[in-house]
Amino acid sequence: xxxxxxxxxxxxxxxxxxxxxxxxxxxxxxxxxxxxxxxxxxxxxxxxxxxxxxxxxxxxxxxxxxxxxxxxxxxxxxxxxxxxxxxxxxxxxxxxxxxxxxxxxxxxxx
Amino acid sequence: xxxxxxxxxxxxxxxxxxxxxxxxxxxxxxxxxxxxxxxxxxxxxxxxxxxxxxxxxxxxxxxxxxxxxxxxxxxxxxxxxxxxxxxxxxxxxxxxxxxxxxxxxxxxxxxxxxx
Numbered sequence: 001x002x003x004x005x006x007x008x009x010x011x012x013x014x015x016x017x018x019x020x021x022x023x024x025x026x027x028x029x030x031x032x033x034x035x036x037x038x039x040x041x042x043x044x045x046x047x048x049x050x051x052x053x054x055x056x057x058x059x060x061x062x063x064x065x066x067x068x069x070x071x072x073x074x075x076x077x078x079x080x081x082x083x084x085x086x087x088x089x090x091x092x093x094x095x096x097x098x099x100x101x102x103x104x105x106x107x108x109x110x
Numbered sequence: 111x112x113x114x115x116x117x118x119x120x121x122x123x124x125x126x127x128x129x130x131x132x133x134x135x136x137x138x139x140x141x142x143x144x145x146x147x148x149x150x151x152x153x154x155x156x157x158x159x160x161x162x163x164x165x166x167x168x169x170x171x172x173x174x175x176x177x178x179x180x181x182x183x184x185x186x187x188x189x190x191x192x193x194x195x196x197x198x199x200x201x202x203x204x205x206x207x208x209x210x211x212x213x214x215x216x217x218x219x220x221x222x223x224x225x
Contacts (some may be wrong), residue, residue: 034213043202043216044153046111087152096141096206098214100153 004088009105018075020104022088025069031092033064035073037084038103044087047073083108112137112208114217116201122223123193130189131220133203138183140207143214144176147200159186159203193224 005023012018024033034049048055048062050071055062061074075082087103113136123129133142142159157165157178165178180186190197200219206212 032211041219043114043204043219046213046215049211049213093211096212096214097143097155097158098153098204099155102152 004090004101006086006088006101006104008102009107011107011109012075012078014080014108014110015077018078018082018106018108020073020075020086020088020106021070022073023070024088024090027068027090028092031090033062033068033071034089034091034098035060035062036087036089036098036100037082038087039081039084044100047086078106078108080108080110082106111213111215112139112205114203114205114215116203116217116220118220119218120221120223122225124225125194127193128189128191129193129222130187131201131203131222133186133188133217135184135205137208139205140183141205141212142180142186143204143206144178144186144188145202145204145216147202147219149198153202156188156201159188190222193222195224198222198224 032049032051035047036044038044048060050062064071085103085105115134117132144156145153147153155168156171157167159165159178159180161180177189200221202219204214204216206214
């Protein structure tokens with residue numbers, strides 16, 4: 001699976017949109033981009049995934065660049081409960097293993 | 111998504127002993143996995159628990175140290191054997207195969223401290 005690069009930490013004001021970037025320049029054509037988050041002392045939580053089109057669900061939006069070498073997870077109205085470590089993972093369909101990097105520690109500031 | 115529970119939620123153990131962690135899912139799942147998260151670190155996959163056959167271990171993990179059972183499609187155990195303080199970690203199980211894209215869903219984890 002392709003490796004990913006994320007900033008180690010970010011801050012975002014409560015109520016604002018949190019934009020978390022991820023670089024995956026070696027992604028191949030059949031690999032998906034997955035986002036998970038881990039709130040302190042809990043197991044990771046699935047957020048969203050995409051292949052090449054932008055995706056939106058009740059939690060977040062995922063914007064993938066046209067060349068698929070990077071993506072951005074958007075939390076539209078961040079709340080204090082969104083404080084967590086966010087992991088961007090690239091995974092081939094049919095390969096069920098997840099390889100976690102170091103992620104981005106997002107802190108929502110009141 | 112599946113509802114996953116783990117027992118125990120936490121434990122403190124003595125060096126040289128073993129601990130068995132249970133993972134129970136509320137529905138049948140095709141895939142179950144065990145991860146380790148050392149203090150301040152990210153998650154590392156230990157093994158894939160295979161129903162009816164031996165688990166598939168990742169590099170750096172061996173069956174003698176981390177024996178795994180999966181007797182059916184809703185249950186698995188991970189044993190941490192002959193523990194040392196370096197085994198102090200959070201151990202998490204996850205499942206996949208309940209949705210179209212096989213997203214993984216994680217249990218709450220078992221926090222293990224070895225003295």
